[in-house]
Amino acid sequence: MTVLILTSEEDVTADMVVSRLHETGIPVMRLDPADLPGKAVLSAEYAHGDFDGHLSVNGHVLSMRGLRSVWVRRPGEPAAHAAHPSPWLTAETGQALFGTLHSASTRWMNHPRNAEQARLKPWQLRVAHLSGFAVPPTVFTTAPRVAQQFTEEHRSVVVKSASGPPRDDPALALPTTLIGPDTDFSAVAAGPALLQRYIPKRADIRLTCVGDRLFAARKTAEPGQVDGRYGDTEHTWEAVPAPERIGKSVHEYVALAGLAYAAFDFAEDEDGIWWFLECNQGGQFGFVELETGQPISEAVARWLSPRKTDRRVTGSHW
Amino acid sequence: MRPFTLNYTLPKGLPTVVMPYRFDTSRQLNVLPNGRPAVSDRDLLLAAGTTTSTAGSQTHFDD
Numbered sequence: 440m441t442v443l444i445l446t447s448e449e450d451v452t453a454d455m456v457v458s459r460l461h462e463t464g465i466p467v468m469r470l471d472p473a474d475l476p477g478k479a480v481l482s483a484e485y486a487h488g489d490f491d492g493h494l495s496v497n498g499h500v501l502s503m504r505g506l507r508s509v510w511v512r513r514p515g516e517p518a519a520h521a522a523h524p525s526p527w528l529t530a531e532t533g534q535a536l537f538g539t540l541h542s543a544s545t546r547w548m549n550h551p552r553n554a555e556q557a558r559l560k561p562w563q564l565r566v567a568h569l570s571g572f573a574v575p576p577t578v579f580t581t582a583p584r585v586a587q588q589f590t591e592e593h594r595s596v597v598v599k600s601a602s603g604p605p606r607d608d609p610a611l612a613l614p615t616t617l618i619g620p621d622t623d624f625s626a627v628a629a630g631p632a633l634l635q636r637y638i639p640k641r642a643d644i645r646l647t648c649v650g651d652r653l654f655a656a657r658k659t660a661e662p663g664q665v666d667g668r669y670g671d672t673e674h675t676w677e678a679v680p681a682p683e684r685i686g687k688s689v690h691e692y693v694a695l696a697g698l699a700y701a702a703f704d705f706a707e708d709e710d711g712i713w714w715f716l717e718c719n720q721g722g723q724f725g726f727v728e729l730e731t732g733q734p735i736s737e738a739v740a741r742w743l744s745p746r747k748t749d750r751r752v753t754g755s756h757w
Numbered sequence: 758m759r760p761f762t763l764n765y766t767l768p769k770g771l772p773t774v775v776m777p778y779r780f781d782t783s784r785q786l787n788v789l790p791n792g793r794p795a796v797s798d799r800d801l802l803l804a805a806g807t808t809t810s811t812a813g814s815q816t817h818f819d820d
Contacts (some may be wrong), residue, residue, distance in 0.1 A: 451786075
């Protein structure tokens with residue numbers, strides 16, 4: 440039975456897991472939905488109450504009946520590499536591929552339905568609160584007056600994007616940025632703003648959850664540092680134990696969200712409290728493993744490996 | 758009017774270095790010119806930044 444990894448060819452973090460699966464002799468197919476149709480071929484026939492068919496790419500063939508698990512890692516948009524791409528072709532191809540895969544008896548990391556919900560930043564804060572995390576006061580608003588009042592109340596506030604930098608301009612970054620009450624908030628009316636009370640931190644924490652295994656890593660922050668993803672410092676990621684209380688909250692969060700994999704970001708304040716910032720259901724782990732030596736790729740490969748199939752999909756309990 | 762959040766974008770240096778590995782369709786992973794998997798070269802991957810939390814942010818917002 441085969442592990443299906445949906446990701447792009449240039450994804451070297453996925454390579455880390457592919458390499459682990461090769462070591463254990465577990466068959467794997469790596470497919471980028473962007474290559475369908477074209478380099479990849481799909482056929483699935485509904486007969487006798489079930490789908491039977493196959494996927495193939497680069498000489499590798501996967502029978503739908505031999506599907507062990509699916510890892511949705513960094514897939515391209517369906518049909519993005521087609522000779523004549525279009526929104527319609529993307530929709531049709533997505534229906535064919537994901538509609539068929541959703542019908543298969545397999546386990547998902549993560550199921551697309553749960554992943555879609557888990558990406559919603561406002562929802563994340565609510566689930567984080569229910570899970571027992573400390574969550575900074577936050578506002579999402581298109582009202583300039585509300586943004587002004589929030590900033591006057593909390594004084595030190597960060598603005599950040601809920602969906603990442605603009606995707607149509609790869610030359611732009613959008614780091615979390617500290618702002619003050621003297622900011623001109625009039626442009627808030629032109630697009631939702633995500634404002635959050637700034638947590639002065641002594642470290643960034645990245646906690647990667649794979650099934651029930653936790654890998655916490657800590658990186659000391661520079662004084663006044665806001666977004667640890669940008670700007671080089673002399674500090675590196677170091678493995679740290681996850682406090683028991685945090686571990687319980689992480690398990691509660693992934694259970695509520697129906698996630699098999701999640702990467703949590705925390706800010707550690709001067710009192711040692713880990714403040715929940717966000718949970719990335721498909722967050723990167725390669726840089727953490729490379730710097731700390733934590734066996735995250737091995738944990739992912741192990742999670743994907745069992746033969747057990749179950750038609751019931753773990754759902755979000757929210 | 759430009760959305761408020763976009764007032765805080767910064768120019769990002771685009772990578773100018775060509776990665777010294779290529780995708781091997783048979784092994785289904787990226788390999789170095791000597792045939793070894795790219796993941797065997799930890800220093801190269803760290804220098805390339807292709808496994809960091811901002812890698813792929815333009816197409817995926819799951820950092």
